[in-house]
Amino acid sequence: MNTQNSNFQAPELYEESFRNSVGTMDETGRRKWVYPRKPKGKFTNYRDYVTYLLLVIFFTLPFVKINHNPFLLFNVIDRKFFIFGQPFYLQDFFILALGAVTSVIFVMLFTVVFGRIFCGWLCPQTIFMEGVFRKIEYWIEGDRNKQMKLDRQEWNSEKIRKRLTKWSVYAVISVVITNFMFMYIVGYEEVFRIITEGPAENPLKFLAMICFTSAFYFVFSWLREQVCTLVCPYGRLQGVLIDKQTINVYYDFKRGENRSKWKKDEDRKAVGKGDCIDCNQCVVVCPTGIDIRNGQQLECVNCTACIDACDEIMVKVGLPKGLIRYATEAEIENQEKFKFTGRMKATTVILTLLIGFLGFLMYDRGSMEAKFIKPAGSTFFIKNGKITNTFIYTLLNKSNEKKTLTIKVLNPKNAEINFFGNEKIILKGDQILKGNINISFPEKEIRFSKQNMTIGVFDEKGNLVDSFETVFEGPFQLVL
16 A cells, blocks of 8 residues: 555555455465564563463462362363352353353453453463463574574574474473363362373373364464464454444554655655654564554454554654554544543443453352252152152252251141151252152142142251242142
């Protein structure tokens, strides 16, 4: 796109041929390898702090326990789930489903206002790629120019040594990431046990670890930015959700155009030149290989590397920083200062309420769940003027505390319960207990062949912790 024409127009009027192709592929569809220059600056430092914090959390959480329960565990195989140390069961699946729906709504609303900040600052792909693997690559092979030179040269001793070193370190890190990922699924004790026993005792588990390690290695050593530009659906979703009021990384085309090379002591405004000196540093530093000056693009992950690169150049040539910055499209077009609009405030409030709603669902699910089911094929029997039904009870203690429970019939009245064991039931934290009880009523109390009945479960303090509605069966009676 030719931006040095004195008859300047807004970017949307330019021929946007760049949108017909991916920046990391040539016209034949062949991969163009991206060699981003090592970023530095204020935003890079902030992102590094966030990266280090998230990495510490990732590698620490598997060992954190609350009341002897793992802080986070998603054991799909054994159907064990712990969130913030609280156990979740299949009976709580509706909460997890609602939580998933809430998360999707949160992501959509967050993107509408704040764009792809998640991609550049919090996404695991970005965290590991830019915060771990890319830094190792800089350490072993050097910055952009050295990497390009190394890639072009023959396979001599230097190239073999550097590539083998990088690939070996990548493989080790992929193994470490895989093991910690499995800790979130089966717990760190199980992972240590598998490692100690070796592959002979756990062939399938080791095979799964090898597959995941290979996947991580492939993604971070070769696929890289293609995950963001071709695989991840979030980038495509962004194109639908953002508008002119969405905060994103933008190039201020009204200030920057017409772009031209820098000349010392030149009055650029007097000759109709913009502040962009066409140094191309915002392009060479981009990890997805795009030119941010072309406008908002799906490949942009808002990593802020272009902001730091541009600000560095602006300082050197004595021009104001912020030619590339966090802004809205409306702000760029109208040259107005950014305002936290009422729409943004309302959306932020909604996001906060959604988080609160999800937290409420997680913590207001009750500490006990009880079910009373009649055995298949069973029926009532009458003895000594009483009608008796047998029930199988299932008691689930969702808390981490031991509970002493008693069972009572709330409705109808005058029920008699016969326990097959102790009347007081002791249930440990995070325990499921099953048993049988007989419930009897005087014949005169049962007026229908299927009588509605409510059974309550009480703790040692006499508080009702759960109730269950079921049906008590009796002989058919004609009620006049």
